[in-house]
Amino acid sequence: MTLLSVRNLCKNYGALEVTKDVSLDVAPGELHAIIGPNGAGKTTLIGQLSGQTAPDSGSVWLEGRDITRASMAQRVHLGLARSFQITSILPRFTVLENVALAVQARSGSSFRFFAPVVGERALNDAAMDALAEAGLEERARVRASALSHGEHRRLELAIALATEPRVLLLDEPLAGTGGEEAEAFIQRLRSLKGRFATVLIEHDMEAVFALADRISVLVYGQIIASGTPDMIRNDPKVRTAYLGDEEAA
Amino acid sequence: MSMTATDTPRRMPARIWLALAIFAAFAALPLFALATGDPFLLLIGTRILAYAIAAMALDLILGYGAMVSFGHAAYLGFGAYAVAILNSYGVTDLVLHILVAAAVSAIFALITGAISLRTRGVYFIMITLAFGQMAYFFFVSLSAYGGDDGTPLQSRSTLFGTDALENDLVMFYVALALLVALFAVATRIVGSRFGRVLIGTRENPVRMEAIGLAPFRYQLTAFVISGCMTSVAGVMLANQAEFVSPSFMNWHRSGELIVMVVLGGVGNLTGAIGGAVVALLLEDWLAVLTQHWKLLFGVFLILMVLYSPHGITGALERLTLRLKRGRK
Structure with missing residues (x-):
């Protein structure tokens, strides 16, 4: 059974084929990593899955439902959430408010004009849970713009978690982090595994091979190989096209 | 650890205190x-109160939703003409005037907002200006009500069947009561679930989309609310002047509303009220000094923008911060 299914997706920017006949399936609870060199079209692919970018042809299905034409906001309500490669938050809101707004989006109407939202326990509690899972609960009351880069990455994750996704699209969650920060982030993603399906785009190969159930390799907009981490590690096509010969297995 | 103002829901923010101080002064x-024996003071006061309502209503979308409407004077016109037109049919009740003005404004805002919100930035400014001018020329061509010249009111609106509004003092306090009530409503709105979404669309529309909140519906709703509130100001302006004309809704007027909001400080409601007060008082004082008062006003605006880009409330905020630091 597949949860998210992509069929023959194509997208051109002028003469440049950024997505070339891409098909892939993600099973419930599975972590499917997409790797590939810079400019392979990974972010454009995530854009098409999340609804930010419209494909030229092909289709995206969520639980047997065609969502190719659904907007980004509609997809979130169907259970498809994303994080951004370049941190995209509400800088003047507190960390808690950033996450509480994501909780609000899925719980009850936002057309409530009079009751003060700061005092809504249910929103704040659910937001604190998401912050705890992302390892950011101690910074809940801080203005989001005051966070460090690594904390911004965690806030991205917390916001995505707060939408309670069934499929989570993570666009380079580790971008710009390193060392202990990255190590802790990988641990966090590992502990979340299985709760929802994940499509992970990541340059950090250590993270990818540690986390992924399946890996697809995207080169010039095309999937050249797809399989378990072991299969990908030993695939000669992948080794020459992407990993390089000296990459330790 | 740094804390922000939004984290202290129990304590009333300084901007509310400032607004209360302004209301008390009014x-x-x-x-x-009474002391000075100046009969025009109450009329000037009513006019300032009406503009304060309009500027605050504009701030609700400009400051909180990043929607710079350059056609908001249209709603002043709807309010004013609601009084004139209904009066000519013998419908004189103030509450009815306000309801009809708000209803017409809601329809106009819904249609023009839905179209304008397809655009962003400068294009939004230009398209709201165009719609505002359309409304303006509609009333210019309305010859039954004086066309370009406008028309005097037979009488002011009636208040619960009485002609109490003919008394300048009563009219002044009615305008003040409306400002206070609408300020309370607007304050509740910006602190509500809806308000948080609206502010979110100002901060980062793509992020809002990505958590499942498409900005359009919320922005349009705010646009309609703002239009309705502004029309209340128009109703009071017509009563204050006992006269309505298309000049109420001229694009200059829309620009003046924006100036009031920016001068006072964007995105805190109180600033817009203060901006209206300062702009109109300056206008009156400078006009006494010289007929070229607009030049002086322009210089003042430039100085404000240079030295206090966040307006009067921004300057006050910095001042109080400095005082607090000085005390430590």
Whole structure:
């Protein structure tokens, strides 16, 4: 059974084929990593899955439902959430408010004009849970713009978690982090595994091979190989096209 | 660890205190008028109160939703003409005037907002300006009500069947009561679930989309609310002047509303009220000094923008911060 299914997706920017006949399936609870060199079209692919970018042809299905034409906001309500490669938050809101707004989006109407939202326990509690899972609960009351880069990455994750996704699209969650920060982030993603399906785009190969159930390799907009981490590690096509010969297995 | 103002829901923010101080000063104005024996003071006060309502309504979308409407004077016109037109049919009740003005404004805002919100930035400014001018020329061509010249009111609106509004003092306090009530409503709105979404669309529309909140519906709703509130100001302006004309809704007027909001400080409601007060008082004082008062006003605006880009409330905020630091 597949949860998210992509069929023959194509997208051109002028003469440049950024997505070339891409098909892939993600099973419930599975972590499917997409790797590939810079400019392979990974972010454009995530854009098409999340609804930010419209494909030229092909289709995206969520639980047997065609969502190719659904907007980004509609997809979130169907259970498809994303994080951004370049941190995209509400800088003047507190960390808690950033996450509480994501909780609000899925719980009850936002057309409530009079009751003060700061005092809504249910929103704040659910937001604190998401912050705890992302390892950011101690910074809940801080203005989001005051966070460090690594904390911004965690806030991205917390916001995505707060939408309670069934499929989570993570666009380079580790971008710009390193060392202990990255190590802790990988641990966090590992502990979340299985709760929802994940499509992970990541340059950090250590993270990818540690986390992924399946890996697809995207080169010039095309999937050249797809399989378990072991299969990908030993695939000669992948080794020459992407990993390089000296990459330790 | 740094804390922000939004984290202290129990304590009333400084901007609310400032607004209350302004309201108190207004409430005491009739005493001052009595002492100085200046009969025009109450009329000037009513005019300022009406503009304060309009500027605050504009701030609700400009400051909180990043929607710079350059056609908001249209709603002043709808309010004013609601009084004139209904009066000519013998419908004189103030509450009815306000309801009809708000209803017409809601329809106009819904249609023009839905179209304007397809655009962003400068294009939004230009398209709201165009719609505002359309409304303006509609009333210019309305010859039954004086066309370009406008028309005097037979009488002011009636208040619960009485002609109490004919008394300048009553009219002044009615305008003040409306400002206070609408300020309370607007304050609740910006602190509500809806308000948080609206502010979110100002901060980062793509992020809002990505958590499942498409900005359009929320922005349009705010646009409609703002239009309705502004029309209340128009109703009071017509009563204050006992005269309505298309000049109420000229694009200059829309620009003046924006100036008031920016001058006072964007995105805190109180600033817009303060901006209206300062702009109109300056206008009156400078006009006494010289007929070229607009030049002086322009210089003042430039100085404000240079030295206090966040307006009057921004300057006050910095001042209080400095005082607090000085005390430590």
